[in-house]
Structures are given as structure tokens and as C-alpha cells.
Amino acid sequence: MNLQTSERLFAEARTLLPGGVNSPVRAFRAVGGQPIFVERGEGAYLVDVDGNRYVDYVLSWGPLILGHAHPDVVAALHNAILRGTSYGAPCPQEIELAKLIIQAMPNLEMVRFVNSGTEATMSALRLARAYTGRSKIVKFEGNYHGHADLLLVQAGSGVATLGLPDSPGVPAATVADTLTARYNDLGAVEAIFERMGGEIAAVIVEPVAGNMGLVPPQPNFLAGLRKLTQEAGSLLVFDEVMTGFRVHPGGAQTLFDIIPDITALGKVIGGGLPVGAYGGPRAIMEMVAPAGPMYQAGTLSGNPLAMTAGITTLRGLSAPGVWKGIERQGARLMAGLAAAAEESKIPVQISRVGTMFGMFFADRPVTDWPTAKRADTQRFARFFQAMLAGGVYLAPSQFEAGFLSSAHGEREIDQTLAAASEAFAGLASS
Numbered sequence: 001m002n003l004q005t006s007e008r009l010f011a012e013a014r015t016l017l018p019g020g021v022n023s024p025v026r027a028f029r030a031v032g033g034q035p036i037f038v039e040r041g042e043g044a045y046l047v048d049v050d051g052n053r054y055v056d057y058v059l060s061w062g063p064l065i066l067g068h069a070h071p072d073v074v075a076a077l078h079n080a081i082l083r084g085t086s087y088g089a090p091c092p093q094e095i096e097l098a099k100l101i102i103q104a105m106p107n108l109e110m111v112r113f114v115n116s117g118t119e120a121t122m123s124a125l126r127l128a129r130a131y132t133g134r135s136k137i138v139k140f141e142g143n144y145h146g147h148a149d150l151l152l153v154q155a156g157s158g159v160a161t162l163g164l165p166d167s168p169g170v171p172a173a174t175v176a177d178t179l180t181a182r183y184n185d186l187g188a189v190e191a192i193f194e195r196m197g198g199e200i201a202a203v204i205v206e207p208v209a210g211n212m213g214l215v216p217p218q219p220n221f222l223a224g225l226r227k228l229t230q231e232a233g234s235l236l237v238f239d240e241v242m243t244g245f246r247v248h249p250g251g252a253q254t255l256f257d258i259i260p261d262i263t264a265l266g267k268v269i270g271g272g273l274p275v276g277a278y279g280g281p282r283a284i285m286e287m288v289a290p291a292g293p294m295y296q297a298g299t300l301s302g303n304p305l306a307m308t309a310g311i312t313t314l315r316g317l318s319a320p321g322v323w324k325g326i327e328r329q330g331a332r333l334m335a336g337l338a339a340a341a342e343e344s345k346i347p348v349q350i351s352r353v354g355t356m357f358g359m360f361f362a363d364r365p366v367t368d369w370p371t372a373k374r375a376d377t378q379r380f381a382r383f384f385q386a387m388l389a390g391g392v393y394l395a396p397s398q399f400e401a402g403f404l405s406s407a408h409g410e411r412e413i414d415q416t417l418a419a420a421s422e423a424f425a426g427l428a429s430s
């Protein structure tokens with residue numbers, strides 16, 4: 001495979017951008033080698049600057065549920081851009097996207113649009129603190145909620161501990177009110193609530209974890225969180241930035257029938273443009289300025305291009321047969337991967353929830369961050385490189401979810417499974 005142009009660009013990028021990228025995982029540090037530079041995306045494919053084509057399972061880390069450059073999205077954006085790129089004043093598209101989201105998610109009566117998932121979770125927690133008048137937040141190890149200071153904590157093992165910051169530059173005081181617990185460990189959360197339930201503003205959770213690889217919630221975990229928070233007068237915040245319109249058209253809250261107080265969204269709702277949102281019942285959302293006292297603002301929030309891409313994407317996703325079609329190809333992909341791994345006697349843990357999937361090189365089930373960390377990352381790195389050479393672009397880390405789109409058809413899945421058979425066989429023989 002010729003990667004000369006990518007190699008030259010990456011060398012130059014490293015002199016201009018920290019690590020050569022604008023978001024860390026893109027740099028391929030977890031898998032070795034170096035990133036491909038993308039020339040264009042078309043449907044299920046990425047084409048790199050050296051002309052190599054890959055079936056893409058990253059899809060910009062989730063947003064592109066209709067695939068790259070979907071004709072309807074492109075046409076709608078083309079129309080929108082002729083009328084200007086940003087107004088900094090209300091536009092009708094904000095109402096339209098808000099309605100589509102509110103119809104889909106059970107407990108949303110109002111939403112506020114922002115520009116990223118990071119902003120969505122950060123603002124959702126500010127809102128939870130404003131609404132409850134409390135300061136403590138509970139989050140889970142291995143759950144990622146963007147890079148806001150108060151959430152850059154994963155520390156603690158087993159029993160909940162006072163968080164230590166994960167990154168230099170995050171003062172200990174900033175995360176002093178952020179408590180962490182093990183994912184899927186309701187007992188740990190109960191213990192926290194016993195000690196300090198009255199001080200907890202919110203529990204924030206990825207209802208299906210997608211940022212430590214894909215780790216579904218165990219039965220009763222989410223229901224238990226709902227009950228604990230309700231009894232203590234704390235809010236339950238579902239970070240559905242990844243799972244919203246991905247695990248079910250109505251999000252994880254519909255799939256599992258658990259109603260959070262506040263929902264954070266991003267990724268799919270922007271259809272590939274920068275959008276985030278947070279929402280909930282009117283009584284909570286009317287705390288947000290200018291309806292209420294909690295301040296939160298954005299120069300580009302509700303941007304007409306971003307709203308247009310989101311509207312067109314959500315409409316496309318709800319067209320008859322689209323969701324079912326993605327799930328059908330997802331089921332074929334999972335069955336094929338499991339069979340190929342089995343044939344080469346490579347132990348893997350494969351899972352799928354709606355249009356998201358994950359695969360750990362591990363011989364025991366993965367239910368939380370400690371068990372995820374036991375997975376064989378070196379094996380994953382070799383698998384990743386073999387898949388890339390076979391024309392399949394996976395996320396360059398074992399601790400990321402995979403994503404499907406409506407553009408992934410029979411042919412793309414077959415190509416992926418052929419590459420996977422070879423990749424597993426290569427692992428078995430080395």
C-alpha cells in the first residue's frame with residue numbers, strides 16, 4: 001500500500017499541530033504506524049490522499065449515520081450555504097431540529113443547541129448544579145464526556161474515591177466535587193449515596209459505554225441509577241452524545257425505557273457538522289438563560305448549516321427501512337466476525353447495540369474499565385494494521401466503538417469479512 005503522500009503530510013503536520021493532529025486518537029499512537037490523510041469520503045468509504053480506498057467504520061466518530069456526503073445532506077447544505085453561513089440571530093432551522101429531537105426522545109420538552117458534545121455535557125452539569133443547588137457529580141470510570149475540566153477524571157478503583165485529575169492543567173480543586181465509580185457497579189454508587197446523597201447534584205453516565213470500547217449496561221444498572229438519584233433528589237444525566245440516534249432511533253432512554261432528567265446529545269444530530277445539545281423537561285430547561293439564571297451562550301450555536309445537516313440526517317434516518325437496514329448489515333457483520341475469529345481460534349468479545357459495535361481481544365466478558373483494560377492491545381494493533389492493509393478503516397484504538405451507516409451494504413460487509421478472515425488467520429499464525 002502506497003502511503004507516501006500521507007507520510008509527507010504527517011511529517012509537515014507534526015511541525016505545525018501538536019502531535020500532527022487536532023484530536024489525540026487520530027494520531028494512531030495506540031496502533032503504531034501513522035495516520036492516513038483523507039482526500040474525501042463517499043458513502044461507506046474514505047479515500048486517502050494516495051488514492052487508497054477504505055470501508056470506514058469510524059464515520060467521523062459516529063455522526064455520519066447516512067454515510068459520507070449523502071446526496072440529500074449535500075444538497076440541503078448547498079441550498080443553505082447560498083443563504084449565508086451564520087447569522088448570530090434566530091433561524092427557523094433551530095425550531096425544526098429541536099422538534100425532530102424532542103419527538104424522538106421521551107423526556108425532552110426543550111433543548112439548547114451548542115457546538116460540541118463537550119459543551120453539551122459541561123452545560124448539562126452546570127444546569128444540574130444550578131437546578132439542585134448542590135455541587136457533587138458522580139461519573140463512571142472509562143466513561144468519556146468530552147474534555148471539560150470537571151469531567152477529566154477516571155481515577156479510583158473499585159470503591160468510589162475522590163477524583164484525581166487525569167491531565168496536568170486540571171486543578172485538583174476543579175475536580176474535588178467529581179466522584180467516580182466503576183461502570184455497572186451499582187453497589188459503588190449506593191455507597192456514595194449513603195455517604196453524601198444530599199450533596200449530589202447529578203449522576204452522569206454513558207447509558208451504553210462507547211469510549212472504553214463498547215460496553216453495554218448490565219440489567220438493572222440504569223434502573224438502579226434512576227431509583228437512587230430520584231430518592232436523593234439528584235438528577236440523572238444521560239450522556240447520549242454517542243448513543244443518541246445510534247443505539248435506537250429514540251436513544252438509549254427509549255431502548256432501555258429509563259427516563260433521565262437531562263440528556264446530552266451531539267454527533268448524529270449534527271450530521272457531520274459541529275453540533276451538541278442538552279435538553280430535558282421544561283421546569284429544568286427554563287433555568288437556562290435568558291429564560292432563567294443559568295448562563296450559557298454560543299457565537300455559532302444554532303448555526304444554520306449545522307442545523308440543516310442535522311435535520312436532513314434525522315429525516316433520512318427515519319425514512320422507511322433505513323434503520324432496519326443498518327441493523328441487518330450490523331448483524332451480518334457481527335456474525336461474520338465471530339465466525340472468522342472462531343475459525344482462527346482467536347478469543348474475542350463481540351457486541352453490538354443498534355448501529356454501534358465493539359470487539360475486544362479478550363477471553364472473558366468486558367463489563368467495566370478494569371476488564372476492558374485486560375484486553376490484548378498489541379493483538380488489536382496487529383489486527384488493525386492488517387485490516388487497514390485490507391482496505392478497512394477501524395478506529396485506531398481498541399477502546400473505541402465501531403459505527404455503521406446506511407451506506408454500508410452487502411458488498412462492504414463482504415469485503416470487511418474477507419479482510420477480517422485474513423487478519424485473524426495472520427494473528428493465529430504469528
Ligand SMILES: *Cc1c(COP(=O)(O)O)cnc(C)c1O
Pocket residue numbers: 115116117118119121144145146147206210211239240241242243266267276
Ligand atoms: C464524543 C463524545 C463526547 C464529546 O463530544 P465532542 O463533540 O467530541 O466534544 C461526549 N460524550 C460522549 C459519550 C462522546 O462519545
